[in-house]
Amino acid sequence: MWKRACDTAAKHIAEAKECYKQRWDKSHMEPNFREGDQVLVSTLNLRKNAVEVQFTEEIYRKHPVFPVSLVKPYFQTEEEKLPCRKKNPTPPEIVEVEYSPGPVKKIIKARKIRLNGKDQRQYLVRFKNQTADKDKWLAEDAIIDGNFHLRRFRASWRTEKSHQW
Structure with missing residues (x-):
């Protein structure tokens, strides 16, 4: 009985080896590297x-x-193949800072945009004696009396949020 169990185990191991070999050969590709x-x-x-x-x-x-x-x-890469050839670095993006054309009536909205790889908060500003089509997005430091108007904007924004359910 012991001999028959060993023979059966050897047979199953051989079948498993053959199964694994076929599976390996089906999906395996030899690497095509050469010395050097x-x-x-x-x-x-x-x-x-x-x-x-x-x-x-x-x-x-x-x-x-x-x-x-x-x-x-x-x-x-091309740079490694031809080290004498140099790429011209891309010039940094020039961002023009806009300033208020006049006194500010109120700040309407806020947004966050990315300029030169940095996040910057801008505010939509409505000016006194101007229509809505003249509204501009300005940075905080470009708004005349910015601290005062920003405090009012943030306070109104908080009260609007607190009344919403």
Whole structure:
């Protein structure tokens, strides 16, 4: 009986090995790296299939063996291929600051926008003796008597919010 159990177990193990081999062969592709190719190495999920890498002097102390799945082909960028060719840096965006054309009647709305990579709060301002089509979005420091008008705007905004259910 012991012999028959061992034979059955060996048969099932052989079948499982064959099944795993077929599954692996169906989805596995051999890497197409050759000796001397430049590659990038990821350090996540280290596995059994390994490749030995020759490091540069800066990182020679690291272990040179990595799994094949972590190795990806390395392609040089245009700047690396042609180091003499320099890109012109993009000029910084110039933002014109608008100032109040006259005395402020009231602040109507607030918004937050991104200028030059920074968030900036702007306020929709209505001016005295002007129609609604002349309203402008201005920064806090561009509003004449800004502190006074902003206090009134924030107070009115809070009271409007408190009356809403």
